[in-house]
Amino acid sequence: MTGSVIFDPLLPVWLIAVLALLVASGLALALWRGLSGWAFRALAGLVVLGALLGxxxxxxxxxxxxxxxLLVEDESASQGLGDRETMTQSTADALAARLEARDNTEVRRVSVPDAPENGGTLAMTALAQAMAEEPRGRIAGVIMLSDGRIHDADRAPDMPAPLHLLHSGREGDWDRRLRVDNAPAFAILDEEVRLTLTIEDDGAAPDGVDEVPLDISIDGEEPRRFSVPLGEEMTLPLTLPHGGRNVLQFTTPMAEGxxxxxxxxxxVQINGVRDRLSVLLVSGQPHPGTRTWRNLLKSDSSVDLVHFTILRPPEKQDGVPVRELSLIAFPTRELFLEKVDDFDLIIFDRxxxxxxxxxxxxxxxxxYVEKGGAVLLAAGPDFAGAESIYRGPFEELVPARPTARVVEEGYRPDVTDLGERHPVTAGLERDFGAEWGRWMRQIEVTPTGGDVVMSGVGDRPLLMLDRVGEGRVALLASDHAWLWGRGFEGGGPQLELLRRLAHWMMKEPELEEEALWAEATGQQMRVIRRSLSDEVGPVTITTPSGEVVERDLEEVSPGRFETLYDGPEIGLYRLENGEESAVIGLGPAAPVEFERTIASDAALRPVIDATNGGVQAMADGVPRIREVREGRPAAGRGWIGITPRGAYETMSVSQMALLPPWLVLLLVSGLILAGWLREGRR
Structure with a gap:
């Protein structure tokens, strides 16, 4: 039971103050006039004022x-180094036992795991959430067991009691780390990209080390070793070897201790992209399809187009002087002999x-094709005649032989069974519908090689793709693709088909018909295998630690097989399926939990100092617990303090008026009467 005097004014305080001023004025007047009963009247006024205060x-x-x-236990990845996890667990158990053995003390244990998406250790966020669930007036202290490497110090809550840090570091700890900065997500092929790399030591590192080895590997190939200075920032100039994803791995071997x-x-994963694509369009004669090719190629700002067209054939004899037909001579020799290797794609249109x-x-x-170039033939009636480009050097190049027959009838181009699996034509019917407009002409050819991905009249080959040497060749046995562009009978996927065709010929990685790659989401990867075969075997996954795992691939669409795999660790994974192989990195390039691994109180020091807390090492033993008053130092050698809060719960409340009305009336009446009698006697 506790008691106290409280006041519950019957009138506003300002009005009571005015009345008190009137009483004081009356008292002053009585003293000035020398009235003998002034003391009794003053006491009566005070009783009235006191009664009004309630x-x-x-x-x-x-x-x-x-x-x-609150015991905040750091269970992030950096706490798994060495014996930190065991030491933290044993210290937390010992502290909890000591605190629970004290009278009137409870313990709340708060776990802090790794934050998702490489967020680091969010200890202050976890502490704020735990404090929000408890009455602030009962929190007597917070003890954090961690290496001190937290990543949300700016979210520290307002602490009502001391905060202590028991860190898991040891005096001789040291670590070497490799850091890569300025790594772009994309880079232009054949252009130099610069990365900034630093190798530095932290903690009690050994002296006398000026240089360390550095291994650099691209796409999981055999690494090349270099010797680099320790503690200095270096700029590495690199040129990507191929388009698509390039996986660069930088490693410095682990040192003793x-x-x-x-x-x-x-x-570091960098996508290689082409800066500019050089395309040479050779038109035999003007026709509606010429504009189709020009619109397609000119619509892409990354394409440099050179258009060689014959507007007036040599056999035309109309008497017009040659000097009036052109302003300058076209550089034919330079174009087709000296500069031909500079083009990524050459298109022969009719x-x-x-x-x-x-x-x-x-x-x-x-x-040029055999050395890695690409040629696309868009055939018209001239391909079937005696002057066909097929006659001559191109006979070994073109994947089909013309039969000299031109079919002039309407037909709808169809994707073949093989075409359903080929990336150039896969999904066209699904994405754009199967009711395409008709074409009106097709050149009959007999395939001599390659893949037939589209067919026309009577299942005759319409679009054929082939590889010649290191290059690629495509034959479109019709010059009526422009009808789709004009919307004839509803049109068709003309631009998408021609775009895919051009990109396949220029060896864009996403259009390879035999390919293996993976797409990462956090620590999970989606392994994708594309193939023209009906079946593929399981994919072999080699983890960074060398463990080999096999996963069966499921066909999700024609020619596309997939499986999901959760990577158990961060690092480089190798994928193999048949002759195809790929690499992928799971996890961040530099996990934030391992950027700094030496225990430190730097991030928590401002909060610890503000609450008079302390910092001690778990390796020095479990500290004793003492009670300290609020505002006093709460840590010392071998001990830490908590502040008793003295919180309580009120079960019942009773009140008794000190000046009940009857007593006020009796006292005021008596004092006024005594003052009147006193003044009357005089």
């Missing part, structure tokens, strides 16, 4: 509440041999 004696029946101590090698490796391009030029283009 004094009462209040008694409370209180039940004491226990103090709460080092705390961990988890931060000795950095994975071209026939007229003597303008001699056989040596066409032979040079054939060699």
């Amino acid at each position: 004094p009462a004696y209040q008694q409370e029946d209180r039940a004491p509440l226990s103090d709460i101590v 080092e705390l961990t090698d988890r931060n000795n490796t950095a994975l 071209y026939r041999r007229r003597g303008i391009l001699p056989s040596i030029y066409l032979e040079n283009i054939r060699q």
Whole structure:
């Protein structure tokens, strides 16, 4: 039971103050006039003013509440180094036992795991959430067991009691880490990209080390070793070897006595893209399809187009002087002999041999394809005639032989069974519908090689794709693709088909018909295998630690097989299926948990100092627990303090008026009467 005097004014306080001023004025007048009863009248006024203040004696029946101590246990990845996890667990258990053995004390244990998406250790966020669930007036202290490397110090809550840090570090800990900065997500092929790399030591590192080895590997190939200075920022110039994803791995070997090698490796994944695509369009004669090719190629700002067209055939004799037909001579020799290797793609659109391009030029283009170039033939009626470009050097290049027959009838192009699996034509019917407009002409050919991905009249080959040497060749046996562009009978996927065709010929990785790759989401990867075969075997996954795992691939669409795999660790994974192989890095390039691994109180020091807390090492033993008053130092050698809060729960409340009305009336009446009698006697 506790008691106290409280006031419950019957009038506003300002009005009581005015009345008190009137009483004081009356008292002053009585003294000035020398009235002998002034003292009795003053006492009467005070009794009235006191009654208006409503004094009462209040008694409370209180039940004491226990103090709460929060134990915040860091269970992030960096706490798994060495014996930190075991030491933290044993220290937390010992502290909890000591605190619970104290009278009137409760313990709340708060776990802090790794934050998702490489968020680090969010200890202050977890502490704020735990404090929000407890009465603030009962929190007597917070003890954090961690390496001190937290990543949300700016979210520290307002602490009502001391905060202590028991760190898991040891005096001789040291670590070496590798850091890569300025790594772009994309880079242009054949252009130099610069990365900034630093290898530095932290903690009690050994002296006398000036250089360390550095291994650099691209796409999981055999690494090349270099010797680099320690503690200096280096700029590495690199040129990507191929388009698509390039996985670069930088590693410095683990040194003896080092705390961990988890931060000795950095994975950088850069997509290689082409800066400008050089395309040579050779038109044999003007026709509606010429505009189709120009619109397609000119609509892409990354394409540099050179259009060679024959507007007036040599056999035309109309008497017009040659000097009036052109302003300058077209650089044919330079284009087809000296600069042909500079083009990524050459398109022959209804071209026939007229003597303008001699056989040596066409032979040079054939060699260009064998060395890795790409040629697309859009055939018209001229392809079936005696002047066909097929006759001559291109006979070894083109995947089909013309039969000299031109079919002039309406038909709807169809995707073949093989075409349903080929990335150039896969999904066209699904994405754009199967009711396409008709074409009106097709050149009959007999396939001699390659893949037939589209067919026309009577299942005759319409679109054929082939590989010649290191290059690629495509034959479109019709010159009526432009009908789709004009919307004839509803049109069709003309732009998408021609775009895919051009990109396949330029060896864009996403359009390879035999390919294996993976797409990562956090620590999960989706393994994708594309193949023209009906079946593929399981994919073999090699983890960073060398463990080999096999996963069966399921066909999700024609020619596309997939499976999901959760990677158990961060690092480089190798994928193999038949002759196809790929690599992928799971997890961040530099996990934030391992950027700094040496225990430190730097991030928590401002909060600890503000609450008079302390910092001690778990390796020095479990500290003793003491009670300290609020505002006093709460830590010392071998001990930490908690502040008793004295919280309680009020069970019942009773009040008794100190000046009941009857007593006020009796006292005021008596004092006024005494003052009147006193003044009357005089």
